[in-house]
Amino acid sequence: MPHKITFFPNRKTVTAPDNQTVLKAAGGAGIHINATCGGKGNCGKCRVVIKEGAVKHKETGLLSEKDMAEGVRLACMSIPASDLTVEIPLGSQMRRGGKIATGSKLGELQKMVAKTCEGEPRPLTRKVFLKLPHPNLDDNISDVERLKRELDRRGYPIDNIHINLAIIRKIGRVMREKDWMVTATLLPVGNVVEIMDVQPGDTTKPRYGAAVDVGTTSLVVYVVDMFTGKVVDMESTYNPQVRCGEDIISRIVYATEMGGLDELQKLVIEAVNGLIEKIAARKGLDPEAVDTLVISGNTTMVHLFYGIDPSHIREEPYIPTATFLPLMRTHALGLRINDFGVIYAMPSVASYVGGDITSGILASRIYKKHELSLFIDIGTNGEIVVGNSDWMVTAACSAGPAFEGGGVKYGMRAMDGAIEKVAIDPATFEAKSAVIGNVQPIGICGSGMIDAVAEMFLTGVIDQRGKINLDCGTPRVRSGEDGPEYVLAWAAETGTGKDITLTEPDIDNIVRTKGAIYAGFATLLKEVGFGFADVEKVYIAGGFGNYLDVERAITIGLLPDLPVERFEFLGNTSIMGAYMALMSKNLRKDVEDIARRMTYMELSVSRSFMDEYVSALFLPHTNSDAFPTVERMRKVL
């Protein structure tokens, strides 16, 4: 029997079909509950409090007796047995509209794009206004031929003009609606011109496009004026697919083994529709005037966006179905912009180096520079590119989601309530922290983790192996249920009413993550015969990058020990690349070249990578000679 569930603090009531979990029911109502494991009962993050009513709850061992007594249940393991009132505690809420990094260098970017376009944006489609001669008995060719003839006069050879049935079906009405004046939208593909739309009257202006960053974690949309290149407005939200699994692998499993491909596609498409509609409403523009979309995302995200089975991405030899997607009509994917709009996807290189990375290379411009550059995008995965204008190699290291909150007890994304900076007094071991949004902390984000681990290491709270020294003589260090832990914030100071700690298993995860990324750098460089000293520039991308303290990242051995001025933060290069490709034909050509030119190395089977990885599982590294700056700091302290 279906039951009603009322969620607090959202104050939304939803009717859940038979046997649907509370987690799914919430998702269906647009209420997002944290669920790192995708709802399998492993992560224990989707804790909710059943205030009224009863649930069938599957035992997982993740809740204490006290929890159970207080009505706490895991939303993913609870099926309503009656109507319910459910409270979602702060720690389980995945708030939309939290601050997400959306790219910081927009001004510079626009100048660069303008230069590349030579002042004239070249979107995917062209709009041409045509005054057609009226037909009469002596000039009685068909409507379609009349249009083609006029286009031929404008320099599009008649034999290479294609038109499809949807347009043919409406063209008779459209041509007669405004006295034989029409606007044709044309898509040049090779030497062929496809008529994408024919509208009555002059609709050449205004025109808008949308650049979309489809991240595993978050979605960012820019709506752009196609004549000026100006970003009209931007919006971002969490990728609602998160509730089906936090990382790429769990999404693939959800899409394939659990038959959720359509659901995942719909979730992301609807979210993008929502963001564009939000901007359109706010700016008073017609979503119909948005007729071009460029998306940038990792290979799996792009597969899911287009509804393509991603299953082979996770099986050796890790083959994606498509790295280059054909241009297609947006309505084929359920996008609610102009009915005859087109979508372009930034091309991928391989299963684990996607369009977000080719976007990043486009935005970083390293493919145009002579200096040896290193590019890294630290997201749920860690993708690395080494190269210059002559060559580029790339690899992905399964860094894991630690820096985005996964596998860390109080880990969370960089949003309000996240501890983003930590300082530990070397004498008292007392912690001070800065919290995003200046509110009471509810968890810790990636940059906070890096700070915390660096500080703990420099102050001797942890050793080179990341093991906590229980003899520090501070109550902040103690034995918890998961082993030794350090208390970053006491219950009284937090937004959850509980201590926020960093446990030894958390630190282990963080060390493994930073180790994988560093090993990726090292392996890739060695493979092409270089060392870190040869690297002239390191570009760091990712939502994460906005808050990264380079010195602290060097301290834990995440980044190589190079002079700080060689590092450059680029912010969200995925959206930047999408924006560039939206505006410029030359840059679309560039990014396709980039995708074809990059050599992909599969690190997961590399012996050398494994060696590097094992060496990097120390703080900052087994070979401390590689981190002289860190050694100096340790001596100072």
Added chain:
Amino acid sequence: MPHKITFFPNRKTVTAPDNQTVLKAAGGAGIHINATCGGKGNCGKCRVVIKEGAVKHKETGLLSEKDMAEGVRLACMSIPASDLTVEIPLGSQMRRGGKIATGSKLGELQKMVAKTCEGEPRPLTRKVFLKLPHPNLDDNISDVERLKRELDRRGYPIDNIHINLAIIRKIGRVMREKDWMVTATLLPVGNVVEIMDVQPGDTTKPRYGAAVDVGTTSLVVYVVDMFTGKVVDMESTYNPQVRCGEDIISRIVYATEMGGLDELQKLVIEAVNGLIEKIAARKGLDPEAVDTLVISGNTTMVHLFYGIDPSHIREEPYIPTATFLPLMRTHALGLRINDFGVIYAMPSVASYVGGDITSGILASRIYKKHELSLFIDIGTNGEIVVGNSDWMVTAACSAGPAFEGGGVKYGMRAMDGAIEKVAIDPATFEAKSAVIGNVQPIGICGSGMIDAVAEMFLTGVIDQRGKINLDCGTPRVRSGEDGPEYVLAWAAETGTGKDITLTEPDIDNIVRTKGAIYAGFATLLKEVGFGFADVEKVYIAGGFGNYLDVERAITIGLLPDLPVERFEFLGNTSIMGAYMALMSKNLRKDVEDIARRMTYMELSVSRSFMDEYVSALFLPHTNSDAFPTVERMRKVL
């Protein structure tokens, strides 16, 4: 309230929704009742007998008191007021499966096509069997790129290969299903190759195509083995759109003013599906193996087949929406052959000269000959082409449907029960007739009408103006309810139990029809500076053409008075042309050239045509010098 209607002799019961007419209900059950006017209550042909139950019947004045007393009602004007038992009299039945002319010169045609193809059929799409190299970590390009790379090796340049989302979505599974062996179906368009389908394993054989003649009145399908060019089998049926209007204009009205475009499209598509499935079942072949369709029809029929609004075809200046249709996937039109099959439509010239005529020119080969030829397709419309290998002009004369049974009291199509030959004894005025199928006559078809009018004229039953001489002194000539009439068959001899007559209004219609066609010939010839004497060859096409007696047609002035050996019957050239285009790329190119090269003349506004038409409203013609043979015959008699 919905009511049940049981139809006899079909013995089918159907539940009619509220306010649905008996005519519509019958159509919905696949029972076809004659309705020349498309169900508007004008033609009076859809007479049915209500054996049980009651109907609400709208008065039309077309039924006598006796009819009413006997339970006769018009199906189009009757709405069930209770459950009904309805008998459809023989005269109102439009039988499926009656013999329809389907083209007679198939043997010759196949030889010609084989010659044109130089022994190698070139269908619209090519199928290529590929053994793809297995992917591994060193060769880990995407599935799509792997396919493209292999096609590139086979000579299709990789940059010009297009693939769409539907194929991308299934390709991962397909490639792995039979150990990386696949068959790709390719559609070359200009210098681009579109991947239409990818199937597991080797599916290059067998392949079938279908040629379809979409006539206003009937549908004919050939299923063809694409390797041998052999016609596997053929099927024909009435175009079920007939119940929405017998001629082009009433279909256009039905499609537009009555909102029936979708219905008309579905009717014809479903009928074609049915014919193909019938052949497939009979021959034990998989409809999936049919992957190419070529349709040939007049411009309106093609518009309706593709679901394109035909409204402008009937409004001056008579502009069709499209004369050339793009190649497209059959499933987009609801055709149930191979999911990724393609459809090609024979190109049209203008609103009233369609793909059936370009097919006819292709089949007649006059575009390859030096001699001055005249081509005529006598169907519901009369289309004429004059020309040779250097030039061609074409026109349509709205001949009207008389020769197909429309506007003639006992008129019917050339099928079982139709009087097809008539001889009248000049002394006794007694008639002898031949009936198709050697059954009791139920009406008269076009060739029978020509014979009858010719005989009546030669024997003096009618005069030059087509007026019946009531003083013949035979009971066969009498005054009927529509004026003077001649009894072709007495009630006792007929299948309907009623006299079959030819009335003065019938003869008027026939004379107008033949007058329009002759005037078309004459005007078109004069326009290009020729006379009938210059015509070296006259090709006659149309289902009608199979039964046409040339001498009798000359007698009434339908055909010009030329030596009989200059006439050639071609039969159904519409299906022939479709078959030719199905098999041969060169012939597709030819027919496209034909469509572009033909000059169309609009006769409906031609002063000269009106003059010719008025002169042709006599038997055989106002200018009897133009018909010396007829003059001689009249003197002999």
